[in-house]
Amino acid sequence: MTREEKILSRVSKNEIGIxxxxxxxxIAAKRNGFKVHIIDHMSKEQxxxxxxxxxxxxxxxxxxxxxxxxxxYSALTGKTNYYSWIIASHLIEHTPDLISFLKQxxxxxxxxxxxxxxxxxxxxHFDYFRPITGLSxxxxxxxxxxxxxxxxxxxEYHLSCALRGGQIAWxxxxxxxxxxxYSTEDAYNQMQNVIKNKEYLDxxxxxxxxxxxxxxxxxxxxxxxxxxxEIIFFxxxxxxxxxxxxxxxTGFLQNRLDALKMIKAELSL
Amino acid sequence: xxxxxYLLRRRVQSSKKLKGKELLRNDLVQMTKEEKVxxxxxxRKIGLEIGPGHAPLAPKKDGFNVQIIDYMNKEQxxxxxxxxxGNIENxxxxxxxWNxxxYAKLTGKTNYYNWIIASHLIEHTPDLISFLKExxxxxNEDGxxxxxxxxxxxHFDYFRPITGISxxxxxxxxxxxxQTPGTVAEFLLYLSxxxxxxxxxxxxxxxxxLVHDHTDAYNTMQRVINYGVYSDxxxxxxxxxxxxxxxxxxxxxxxxxxxxxxxFxxxxxxxxxxxxxxxAGFSQNRLDALKTIKEEIxx
Numbered sequence: 001m002t003r004e005e006k007i008l009s010r011v012s013k014n015e016i017g018i019x020x021x022x023x024x025x026x027i028a029a030k031r032n033g034f035k036v037h038i039i040d041h042m043s044k045e046q047x048x049x050x051x052x053x054x055x056x057x058x059x060x061x062x063x064x065x066x067x068x069x070x071x072x073y074s075a076l077t078g079k080t081n082y083y084s085w086i087i088a089s090h091l092i093e094h095t096p097d098l099i100s101f102l103k104q105x106x107x108x109x110x111x112x113x114x115x116x117x118x119x120x121x122x123x124x125h126f127d128y129f130r131p132i133t134g135l136s137x138x139x140x141x142x143x144x145x146x147x148x149x150x151x152x153x154x155x156e157y158h159l160s161c162a163l164r165g166g167q168i169a170w171x172x173x174x175x176x177x178x179x180x181x182y183s184t185e186d187a188y189n190q191m192q193n194v195i196k197n198k199e200y201l202d203x204x205x206x207x208x209x210x211x212x213x214x215x216x217x218x219x220x221x222x223x224x225x226x227x228x229x230e231i232i233f234f235x236x237x238x239x240x241x242x243x244x245x246x247x248x249x250t251g252f253l254q255n256r257l258d259a260l261k262m263i264k265a266e267l268s269l
Numbered sequence: 270x271x272x273x274x275y276l277l278r279r280r281v282q283s284s285k286k287l288k289g290k291e292l293l294r295n296d297l298v299q300m301t302k303e304e305k306v307x308x309x310x311x312x313r314k315i316g317l318e319i320g321p322g323h324a325p326l327a328p329k330k331d332g333f334n335v336q337i338i339d340y341m342n343k344e345q346x347x348x349x350x351x352x353x354x355g356n357i358e359n360x361x362x363x364x365x366x367w368n369x370x371x372y373a374k375l376t377g378k379t380n381y382y383n384w385i386i387a388s389h390l391i392e393h394t395p396d397l398i399s400f401l402k403e404x405x406x407x408x409n410e411d412g413x414x415x416x417x418x419x420x421x422x423x424h425f426d427y428f429r430p431i432t433g434i435s436x437x438x439x440x441x442x443x444x445x446x447x448q449t450p451g452t453v454a455e456f457l458l459y460l461s462x463x464x465x466x467x468x469x470x471x472x473x474x475x476x477x478x479l480v481h482d483h484t485d486a487y488n489t490m491q492r493v494i495n496y497g498v499y500s501d502x503x504x505x506x507x508x509x510x511x512x513x514x515x516x517x518x519x520x521x522x523x524x525x526x527x528x529x530x531x532x533f534x535x536x537x538x539x540x541x542x543x544x545x546x547x548x549a550g551f552s553q554n555r556l557d558a559l560k561t562i563k564e565e566i567x568x
Contacts, residue, residue, distance in 0.1 A: 129559040131433040131511075135458065139451030140436075143494070144443070152438030159434060159518060160559070180556050184521040191522065195442070212430075222483040223454060223490070257479050260428040260459070268567040 006234040006242040007087060010114045015084035021091045023047055024056040028087055037065040039076065070147060073104045083108050089118035093204045096149050099142035102226045106247065114231060114246040119213060124239035125169040127207040130160040135219055148200040151191045157203045158187035169239040209266040210241040215259045217245060218252040305533040305541040306386060306415050316384035322346060323355035326386050336364040338375065369446060372403045380409050388417035392503045395448055398441035401525045405546065413530060413545040418512055423538035424468040426506040429459040431566065434518055441524065448502045450490045456502035457486040468538040508565040509540045514558045516544060517551040
């Protein structure tokens, strides 16, 4: 299966959906017949300006229907219980409050709506040396109503950010040398920037193995935080894995102990 | 010169001369827990033991010039441990009953104590940085903090992610005094036993089991959210290297003055580390340390 097939496996292109943050690489492009609204953090013109000179195909940048500036997706789109699907590729790991992100998606989705996520696998990208995200940080970010990355997250990201053979993402089996990208001074300065100026720095708040993410979603559902459950999952290909969630999902059925053992095995590389 | 202190220095010095890793390891194995914890401590000089419960490492009856901080007085501790098969004869007179205040407030002293011992305590602190800073405050310039810390690989936190610096920093910025709803939920959902034991040794192959279900985790979390109760949990879980690196990173990020003075690898289910303001620090380069942590959790 191709990447597109995995991400689109539960998406009906004729029913109205949302792609969040596609920038220059939309998966459900209007030109390909998708009935889609685009949410991004800039307008099309601003995105073209941002990506000019970055060796990407500017022609792929979509018209942006809703320019997001921190509001909930229902406030932004003026819709609840409306969309049939949402696609968010390499987005959820950037959200300061993962539970609120999922709840906002639930709010704009219809009862049988789905959210399709592509997520980087901690083993194959720059978060390699970070601890995997535990449930505690996810829950506490929700109660803390985080809208920017915390001082701690910014410090941890910079202290752990690694390259392998000079690349920020790699494939299984790559054994090239690992290097650290930032110094402790960088981490200190960026952290102070957040503490003093409350600046939003775009970086990863969350780092997952495939099983740690699947279990997290199931645990959040079991603890009553979200209604979403797993519908379908595709294991890591390249540096990312794919998962589709919905309110009518059957869930991640592995018993917790076996899932926890799988996470230990995933990290034993 | 204390005998234990002498013994420790002699052994560490002789260890340094040995080339083989196994010889060093054997030499460390010969050291007792007391030697590792007390090696840098002068028992005649005034110190603190925090939270000894029924197992003090520096008891008054052994001649330690010590003041005891615990969360109950002696009578209450005897009552609490009578049903727990603890050795109640070892319970010390409690000099200061801690009730959430800083150690400087509690003891009325700053820049005063020569040493602090805290065994299996730091992993329970809702705000690890503030705990360390409070210790710094009551210690004199040469003062040291001797910690015994459980190793995530050999106790009930086994399945939890190791603690990242993000959570430690954020707990400090938020001034956490209680375990958070997230910590309580994670602690209970991941709490495991191995062959019915809450702690075990390297090489143990017994079966794992999980102790709590989602209902337990949900109910306890709701009590924290709705009533602000303190739910005693491990907030932090470390491998030896993840802890050593954390201390060094916190020092480099100017949160604490402490640096590592001495470290003893895991024996049984715990490791031993002594910190001080004049410590040389954990000198391994960060990349190598991060690789070591990956190896520690790959088993």
